[in-house]
Every structure is written in C-alpha cells, then in structure tokens.
Amino acid sequence: MRVPVKLFGFVFWLFSLNCAQCQECLQEDITYENKEPVAKASYNDGETVKVNCMAGYTGMYRLTCEKGTWKTVAERPCAKKKCSHPGDTENGDFKFTEGSEFVFGATVLYTCKKGFEMASRINQRTCRAEGWDNTLPVCEAVKCPAIHTNGGLTASGNTDEGSYGDVIHFECVSTDKKIDGSSGIHCTETGEWSDSVPTCKEITCTAPDILDGYVVEKRQEYQKDAILKYGCFKGFKLKEGIPRCSKFGWTLKPECDEVTCEFKSTTFGVKKITPEGKTIFRAGERVEITCAEKYWIFFTKVTTKSFKCQDNGKWDYEPACQDIRCEVPHDQHVSSSYFSGDMKFGAKKYYSCMSGYDKMAAEATCTRDGWTPKPLCVVKMCAAPNIANAKIVGEQRPKYNINSSLGLNQSSLYKSPVLPSLNGQAYCSALKSVGYHQT
Incomplete structure (x- = not known):
C-alpha cells in the first residue's frame, strides 16, 4: 500500500507545481517599445512591477500579474526626451542631418556663411539623454594677408590683416601721378585680395574714340591738364564743357x-x-502748324507756317500760336483812351472820333484784319454851297474838306448902280457846313 500512496503524492505535487507555473507572468510578455528590461524573468500571480524607459526616453509603466497575464495599472508611454534649441552661431547656419525635431537622437550640422570659415574642430551637435553634446561651433571671418606698399603709394584700411569684405584704398603721394591698377581692392571669401597692389605712374591720357565725331590734332599721348580738341559731324554738336x-x-x-x-x-x-504727334526733330526736319480760329502764328499774322530745325538746335522761327490781338488804332483819328484791356479777337470797343471826323459804326470789332469797320473815322465834308445872289469863283466840286474856302462874287443880275459891289468867301467848318464873310 505504501508505494501507491507515495506515487499518488508525487503526482499531486507535480500537478500543483505545474498549476502554480500556470499563474506566473513572464518578462518576455512585456512588449512596450523603448523600455528597460525588468529585473526577473517571471513574476508570480499578484506581483506588481515598474517598467522604466530606456535612456533618452521619458515615461514608465506599472504592471500587475493576474493569473498569468500582465494588467496595466499606470501608463506613460516612452517618448524621446526633448532638447532645447541647439543655439545659433554668429555668421553661420545649421540644418538637421538626423531627425526633424529637437529630441533625443536628432543631429544638426553647422555651416558658415559666405566669407567665414569654421574655427571649431567639431561642426555638429546631437541631442543626448543629458542634452546637446559638443559646444556651439564658431565661424570666423576669412582673413587676407597683410598689404605692403612703397613710399610713393599710400593705403587706407586694415592693411595688417584684412577680413572678408574689408576694402583697401590706394592713392599716389605725388599729385602729378596716378594709380596704375585698381585704386581699391577687397578681401574675398577665399582669403585672397581681389587684385594686386597697384603702382603709380605719370598722369597721361589717350585720345578717345568719339562716336559721330573726331579728335582735332590727335596726339599719341596727352599730359596732365592738356585740353582735348574735338569736333562733331554734321547733325551733331559738342557736349558742353572742356575735356582736360x-x-x-x-x-x-x-x-x-x-x-x-x-x-x-x-x-x-x-x-x-x-507730322502729327512728333515732338523731337533732327536738324533739317520741318514741322508745320495751323492755328485755330482765334489764333495766329507767334508774332505774325498768318495762320499756317512751316518751321525748320537748324544745325544749332534752334527753330528758324518760334513754332507757336498766340491769341489774335488788335493794336491801338493811333493812325485812325480816334480817341485812344477807349482802346485798353481786352483787345483779343472778337473784342468790341465803343469809341469816338477826333474833331472833324465822323464815326463809321457804333462799335469797333477786333478781327484778323484789325479793327472794323475800316476806316473807323472819316473826315467830315461840306457840300458845294448854294448862296443866293452869289457866284463861286474858280473850280467847283460837289464836296469840300474841312477848312476849305471858296471865293464868291455878287451875281450881275443883282448889281446896283447905287450900292457898292459885294465880294466875300464861303468856308467849310466842322461845326456848320457853310460860313460866309465879306471881304
């Protein structure tokens, strides 16, 4: 009987052992990403474990083993740690070579701007668990070698050690000499000067090629202060000033x-x-203008005229229209005090004539041909006198001018042997047509 009993006990123990193992939770069943492994390979039913994130990540998980299965008690998923801004370097820029955000594992590469070079041995930074590694790279300006000149040449600027962009200006000590080469050079991005140091030479000039012109008495070389004489072809003119x-x-x-x-x-x-619309004319070209009704060509009395552009760049006559104006009619025996103010085309003026003249109209009107009517005033006239019992002596006319006089004799039909004979004159007056007096 003992052997079967012992065998039954062993079987029961083995079954119990297997059932206990069925209640355990295994480490390999914890499958969260970016976590640290837990301490044990398995955990008994009811045990609780804290799962930490890998270095460079933040978060944690708290799990409980329930009948062989992990149950989440608390969860904060593992996420990459964030880094602050890696820093901007003066005269430089950076770009991502790994990642696109400032988080664990991201790497930025620094480069220098044009004219600057990397002074740091390491030119990149990576976001680690503790923050950015390495120090902020430094960009320094490219340097150019020192400038050396002789006694006849002066240089202004940073001649000892030029940096990118620095400019050096050169001048000759003697006023009778000029720079042979570049009067200004600059430090380039490659660390070299843009040109070599110039020298000084005597001031001379060469005869230029002149478009539409020519040099008079051309010389191979002109000394300082020499004057260049030149001329222009027909239709062209010299530029104002004297070249020295x-x-x-x-x-x-x-x-x-x-x-x-x-x-x-x-x-x-x-x-x-x-031609219509053209405003600039070459020498020899013409323009014709016609003035409107109330205008005529400037200082003329014509309405249409052709004008020529001369070789001196001036018109042969001023091509412009002006208002038609009438002049004061001084020679027409009128009172000039009436002719003032507006005397343009169409203007009307009341006027009066001088003594001994009659008006031809109530008003004078300004026209292209001057004041109308023409004439404004006419001399007063006297008809031939008709005096009873008298006879005109000499030539007889139908009308006589003012102040004209006629000789009169008594008619023979009325002579009296008792009375003396009658002789006298008739005259034309501005106040009355005929006057008479006895001689």
Missing part, C-alpha cells in the same frame, strides 16, 4: 550729341500739326 586730362582720365567724356529741336507748342491755339 586728369588723374582720373578726361574730366569730361568727349561726346557728340545729336542736334534736335523740341516742338513744345502742341496744344495752345493749335488746330493741326504735320
């Missing part, structure tokens, strides 16, 4: 400008322009 040889070349660029005339009178009083 200086340390910077000719003080004035010798040029020949095309001769042109500007037609400005395009609106005022103008009725028609031929």
